[in-house]
Amino acid sequence: MICVSKKKSYLKSQNLKIFGQGKLNGIVEISGAKNSALVLLAASLLTNEKIVLHNVPRLTDIEKMCNILRNLGVNVIEKNNKLELDSQNISIEELPYELVKGLRASFFCIGPLLSKFGEAKVPLPGGCNIGSRPIDEHINGLKALGAEILIEEGIVKAKIKGEKSKLIGTHLKLNCPSVGATETLIMAASLAEGRTTIENAAREPEVQDLCQMLNKMGAKIYDSGKEKIIIDGVNKLGGCIHKVIPDRIEAGTFLITAAATSSSITISPVIPNHLEAVTNTLQKSGSKITIKGNSITINPKELKAVNINTAPFPGFPTDLQAPFTALMTIANGESKITETIFENRMNHVHLLNKMGANIKLNKNVASIKGVNTIYGMDLIASDLRSSAALIIAGIIAKGSSRIYGLEHLDRGYENFESKLKILGIKIKREFVERGFTNKEYKISSNTDEIPKTRAA
Ligand code: UD1
Numbered sequence: 001m002i003c004v005s006k007k008k009s010y011l012k013s014q015n016l017k018i019f020g021q022g023k024l025n026g027i028v029e030i031s032g033a034k035n036s037a038l039v040l041l042a043a044s045l046l047t048n049e050k051i052v053l054h055n056v057p058r059l060t061d062i063e064k065m066c067n068i069l070r071n072l073g074v075n076v077i078e079k080n081n082k083l084e085l086d087s088q089n090i091s092i093e094e095l096p097y098e099l100v101k102g103l104r105a106s107f108f109c110i111g112p113l114l115s116k117f118g119e120a121k122v123p124l125p126g127g128c129n130i131g132s133r134p135i136d137e138h139i140n141g142l143k144a145l146g147a148e149i150l151i152e153e154g155i156v157k158a159k160i161k162g163e164k165s166k167l168i169g170t171h172l173k174l175n176c177p178s179v180g181a182t183e184t185l186i187m188a189a190s191l192a193e194g195r196t197t198i199e200n201a202a203r204e205p206e207v208q209d210l211c212q213m214l215n216k217m218g219a220k221i222y223d224s225g226k227e228k229i230i231i232d233g234v235n236k237l238g239g240c241i242h243k244v245i246p247d248r249i250e251a252g253t254f255l256i257t258a259a260a261t262s263s264s265i266t267i268s269p270v271i272p273n274h275l276e277a278v279t280n281t282l283q284k285s286g287s288k289i290t291i292k293g294n295s296i297t298i299n300p301k302e303l304k305a306v307n308i309n310t311a312p313f314p315g316f317p318t319d320l321q322a323p324f325t326a327l328m329t330i331a332n333g334e335s336k337i338t339e340t341i342f343e344n345r346m347n348h349v350h351l352l353n354k355m356g357a358n359i360k361l362n363k364n365v366a367s368i369k370g371v372n373t374i375y376g377m378d379l380i381a382s383d384l385r386s387s388a389a390l391i392i393a394g395i396i397a398k399g400s401s402r403i404y405g406l407e408h409l410d411r412g413y414e415n416f417e418s419k420l421k422i423l424g425i426k427i428k429r430e431f432v433e434r435g436f437t438n439k440e441y442k443i444s445s446n447t448d449e450i451p452k453t454r455a456a
Contacts, residue, residue: 032244042108049239111187137181169194268295293365305333381405
């Protein structure tokens, strides 16, 4: 299923200037997980009591989600990385498209609103430009739980069928272990009548974090992290205090950057078993990994080519495929990287080739012949994880680079350049005096043209 998004790259007036051939050294603090925090924010809609979330990363995606909640009437108080959420006065107004566009996680609101109020109207979600990203698993699951769903003019309108005021627990089997669908259905089922089982459920740590928080709120969810999750619906959920788990994708990005620059660093706090597929792969490619409590130290020795296939957790995460591809461009030997989760997640490949990498792309398989050197240049990132890959490439490269498209990076990496700076990388955010129009950049939906449009 190959689907190339027609969405244009958004160009802003900021870039990261990176002086290449950098080295990292020291300890880096890992932020809270974006993908956990987003769904936990939506879960706060399930109760009238206060939810306090700690370790919430300050990211544009989180800000957007808070604005969506505010629009529904949630009182959101932000204090550094702590958020207090009070949903006692919410209404089920239709969410404005302007607020939800570009944030796939906005769709998470449908489960809590439907199970709490019996109806919900949520626009079809946007999100990263990495594939068609259907929502059929969410919709089919909600229907099986007793919702009537209509999609009209881009709005998903869900209502509990008949005179009933509650969703009814049932047996669900997902066709693919979708993270988002598993989370939507868990939230919906937590206030349903009776037992729901979800087979072929996603086992990602963020799903487990959601279940942990819901259980603190009084839900009865068993076996999260397993392939079959059981949810016994309850009448009411209460408030709680919860700390978001560390971001395994941010953590993996730093480990990969260290491996790419033969640098020893320690990342902390992390939950090492969330990163097992990544640390195992880094070990195979020549790095020494030392795990001590909630920290991981990497000592790269040599950089050997290794093959990866992305896979649902506990497999190698698709969110680290682009950064790992950047690493393999300078590895010794040939590697094959196969993207199995998303159909359009190779946006970085042609850009890495522009920098001097030798990658042949055949659909979702990138065959990489390691080269000695790649060269810095000005590039435009077109999705979140490829922006991290380009920054890693800029750090490895000879010469300097400017990476544009930071609106993607800022969605998912908290203080990325400050953290890199602390580790010793020469990197700075530049603000050019004015933004560029699409015309000036000669933007095309043919992504091959993007690298030709070098930044001014
Ligand atoms: C979440 C993460 C994202 C990560 C992805 C896979 C969030 C906010 N985002 O995205 O960072 O890359 O998991 O680990 O948590 N699919 C369907 N029908 C559906 C739903 C999904 O066919 O109804 C397909 C998708 O097209 C994709 C695959 O399932 O091919 C996995 O998607 P999914 O796990 O749902 O990803 P998200 O929840 O969108």
